[in-house]
Amino acid sequence: MKTAGRQKKQGxxxxxxxxxxxxKTTLLNRLTQDKEIGKLLIKSRSLTTRPRRWQERDGRDxxxxxxxxxxxxxxxxxxxxxxxYLGYYYGTPRGEVEARLKKGGHIGFCLDxxxxxxxxxxxxxxxxxxxxLPPSLETLKARIEGRSRSTDKKEVxxxxxxxxxxxxxxxxxxxxxxxxxxxxxxxxLKEIVLTHIAS
Numbered sequence: 162m163k164t165a166g167r168q169k170k171q172g173x174x175x176x177x178x179x180x181x182x183x184x185k186t187t188l189l190n191r192l193t194q195d196k197e198i199g200k201l202l203i204k205s206r207s208l209t210t211r212p213r214r215w216q217e218r219d220g221r222d223x224x225x226x227x228x229x230x231x232x233x234x235x236x237x238x239x240x241x242x243x244x245x246y247l248g249y250y251y252g253t254p255r256g257e258v259e260a261r262l263k264k265g266g267h268i269g270f271c272l273d274x275x276x277x278x279x280x281x282x283x284x285x286x287x288x289x290x291x292x293x294l295p296p297s298l299e300t301l302k303a304r305i306e307g308r309s310r311s312t313d314k315k316e317v318x319x320x321x322x323x324x325x326x327x328x329x330x331x332x333x334x335x336x337x338x339x340x341x342x343x344x345x346x347x348x349x350l351k352e353i354v355l356t357h358i359a360s
Contacts (some may be wrong), residue, residue, distance in 0.1 A: 179293030180324030
């Protein structure tokens with residue numbers, strides 16, 4: 162008589178969200194560089210049609226593609242979730258995510274509100290959502306202005322307007338972290354991730 166083998170535990174998805182300039186990308190990057198967490202969690206790399214910033218590398222920070230290529234992948238159902246933000250497309254490659262989850266691996270995402278809600282809907286038992294709060298809108302404005310040499314005044318205004326709308330959705334997330342001090346926020350995020358990986 163054959164006994165059923167123990168089913169492999171599926172991986173967890175950690176979605177880090179928050180307004181542009183809140184520090185969500187920095188927090189996830191630092192988290193995956195941590196000696197303990199780095200062995201357990203990888204950062205999902207999104208596709209985007211926006212221009213590459215001076216410090217970014219294709220394949221490390223994003224997969225930079227043309228709008229035509231993005232639409233082709235979308236039509237072929239190779240994109241798990243996507244959004245249009247300030248005129249540019251962003252999306253998550255489906256294959257990489259599904260393969261890692263099946264193997265029991267864990268993935269970190271930086272996504273907008275729509276993407277976070279969609280992943281929570283697709284993978285309700287696997288997904289943990291974390292919203293990163295900036296200390297204030299004034300701090301957020303300073304961060305947005307200082308983060309990119311290519312961010313003009315019009316884009317800064319658009320990002321700040323969107324940030325005010327996004328902040329009202331913080332209560333929909335499993336956790337909220339105030340990013341007033343990067344090390345403190347990182348410690349909080351690490352504790353959340355370790356708790357859910359162990360559960």
